[in-house]
Each structure stands twice: as C-alpha cells, then as structure tokens.
Amino acid sequence: MGKRKQRLLRALGRSAEGVLRGLEEAADRPKQLDYFIEVMRAAYVDDCLAERLELNEPRPKVVGIYCVMAPEELVYAAGAIPLRLCGGSHEASCAGDELAPRDACPVVKSALGSTALGAPSLYELCDVVVVPTTCDAKRKMGEELAQHTEVWVLDVPHVKESEGARRQWLEELHGFKRDLERLTGNRIKRRALKEAIAMLGRAQHQARRLYQLRQAPVPVVRGNEAALALHAFAFDRADRWTEAMTRLNDELEDRVRHQQSPQGAQIPRLMLAGAPSIFPNWKLPNLIEEMGGALVTDESCVGDRYLYDPVGAVENTMEDMMVALGSRYLMPCTCPSFAPNDDRLFRLRQAVEDFQLDGVLYLVLKGCVIYDFELQRVEKLMRELGLPVLRIETDYNPEDVEQLRTRVEAFIEMIQENIQQEGGA
Secondary structure (H helix, E strand, O other): OOHHHHHHHHHHHHHHHHHHHHHHOOOOOOHHHHHHHHHHHHHHOOOOHHHHOOOOOOOOOEEEEOOOOOOHHHHHHOOOEEEEOOOOOHHHHHHHHHHOOOOOOHHHHHHHHHHHHOOOHHHOOOOEEEEEOOOHHHHHHHHHHOOOOOEEEEOOOOOOOOHHHHHHHHHHHHHHHHHHHHHHOOOOOHHHHHHHHHHHHHHHHHHHHHHHHOOOOOOOOOHHHHHHHHHHHHHOOHHHHHHHHHHHHHHHHHHHHOOOOOOOOOOOEEEEEEOOOOOOOOHHHHHHHHOOOEEEEEOOOOOOOOOOOOOOOOOOOHHHHHHHHHHHHHOOOOOOOOOOOHHHHHHHHHHHHHHOOOEEEEEEEOOOHHHHHOHHHHHHHHHHHOOOEEEEEEOOOHHHHHHHHHHHHHHHHHHHHHHHHHHHO
16 A cells, blocks of 8 residues: 555544544434444545445445436446445545646545545445536546546536436436446346335435434434434445434434423524535534534535435336436436526525524535525525525635634524524514
8 A cells, every 4th residue: 555545544534533533422412323423434434344335255346426416226226336435535635636726626626536546445446436517527527537447427417407408318327227237247127226216215215204303493413413324325235324314213203202392492503505515524514513503404415415305206117217217316406507496496495494494504615616606596595584694615624614613603693692682572
C-alpha cells in the first residue's frame, strides 16, 4: 500500500470515527442505531466493508453508483451488489484537487481523490461505476474516472415533462439493464426484477415510516442519527438494512407512544435544504443539534429523498416494470438539475406543513451552481410561508466550523425568540 494511501486512510478514519464516536456518546441515542454506526465504521474506519458484505467466492459483481438516479433494483436483479460512492471526505477532496478544476465542487473532488488512491477500499471493490449526468461536473467526472475504472454513463434528461425525455430515459435504463447482464453473465428475468422491486419496496416503506415518526411534536430521534441510518443504506445489503431499520422504527414508535407532554415543543424545528451533507462531512447536521435546534427533516438525495418514492408497477410484465422504474427515478426527483423544477417547491411546501417547520438552513457547497441558482425561489416560497432561511456556503474543510457555529447559533436564537413572542401573544 502506498504511503499516500495510508495517510489518506488514517486521516479519513479519524474524521469518520470522530463523527461516529459523537453519536455513540449521546446520552439518549436509540439502541438500534448501533447497527448503522457499525456499517459506517466498516466502510470508513475499519475499512472492512467486503467482509461485512460477505463478498465471498464466487464473488458477486459490485456496481458503484454516483447518484440516486441509477436504479438499484436492476443491480440486485442481475445478482450484483450496489454501493453508493458519493464522496464526503475532506481528505479525499484534497487528494482530488489535482484532478479537478479549482472551482469544482467538493463532492466531485472527493470522489476523484478516493478513486485515484483507492481509499477507502470500497472504491476498489467496484467492478464498474455508474455516473448519471445530473450536472456538468458529474459528466466530466465520469470522463476522469474512466482512467481508473470502467465507467457507464447514464444520460439523464433535464426536461423530464416531455414525452421525448421519458422515452430517452427508458432507453437509457434498457441499456443499463443490458450492460448489467453482460457484466454479471446473468439475464435479468421478470421474476428476479419483481423480487428486487419488492425488496427495495420494503426498504422504502421503512424509510417513509421513519419520515413519519420524525413528524412527532417532540423529536424522538436527532437529525444526525436519522441521517446516519438512511446513509448506511449506501453500504449495506438492502434486506439487512430493512431489518435493522424496522427495529429502529419500532424503538422510535415506542418513544412516541410514551411521550408525556409537549416539553421540547419550543425547540426550533429545522430543515436542512440545498446540497447534500455527505458522511463524514456533517458540520451542519451536528451544529444544528449542538446549538439547540431540532433537525427534523432534509431534502437530500442521501437523506430523506433517498428512499422516499416507491416503484408503482401495475402489471408484472418486464416492460411494465421497466416503465415503472423509469417513472420512479425520473418524475418525482426534485434535483435542481431539472428545469423547470416546480416539483421541488411543492415538496418543500409539503415538508413545512408535515414537520411544522420553524426555519430552513440552505446548504450551498462551493462550486455547486445548480443548488445556489434555486435559492431565490426557495427564499420566496419561505417568505410566503413566514419562515426564515439561512444560506450557508461551505466546502469540506473543517476550519470554518467555529464561524459556522456562530451563524447557526444566531439563527436558532432568533427563531427561539420568535417562538417565545408568538407563545406569549
């Protein structure tokens, strides 16, 4: 192992362990959260994900995925294992600086750095990686990744309402299906796809159950705890994750039943919107909770949006299931890569009502233009709904944590004062 890779693994392990240790030391953390902590520890600290996933001989093919747009149902139906590779490591981002333009977003830099150095080793487990073209940076990232591994590009249409775009997307998924069959040597049959859709459907049911439990008047789980549990899906087998999430939801449901009074109802209920906070870059989720806020939801593609929408196949023919997959991964998606993107504003309005939100923190990762572009529309909507918005622009560098702490603390204090004034009116 090269010295540079060793240094990256040690630094990444320290960063990830710091986040995980903080979760473990929380006095009232859910007991069932331990499973998800161990999944993330295997991926980032102990670097033993292959053993945890039991990738024994004959070893199944592993498909790395760089966006929520690639249907994992097809991967499972082909007998392969999907891994979500979006990078949240400051150390890997530094390694990727020499492989990407200065102003590229840290998600792309982190992915390139981890791939080039093979650290953590989950990046080396992948026989192929899939890069949906959700933005220009991702498109060019795929070209750079091809120097290190086999890359399949999924061409995502950016005007999803047109009939031509839907046909184009369905053709892309049929091509993805054929590529998986060639990779694995397994023909994807109707029954296998039906079972994979059902398996992911059970996972989606538990994710939506968590979504609903977090709407309780008094929060029963911290936002960073819920985010960890959802994020762990990226590095686990879907059936195992679903079993663990069922146990966690049962524990949280019991907490809801035993809530005595609305104490804690004065805690500001906040949403983290904008660009995704990808583990272990959890500056904002952690700061929100540390400064007295309750992070009750997000709109992230690695968080509440990851598993929210089910596949709605009416018939179980192969073509019907492929159409249903195409619809599920395209039509409900609220990524700002789509234009127009009114669906996102509808979802945000729905979240304000469902979670009784008091404010929104809007994350803009440096170099990510598309999330920043939609900020004005989000701010306009929140003004109509009477909610304050705090824009936070940052990257993965931990050196701005104290500066961010000051801003987040002031924002939460302002909301607390508003709640007290409304309560006394």
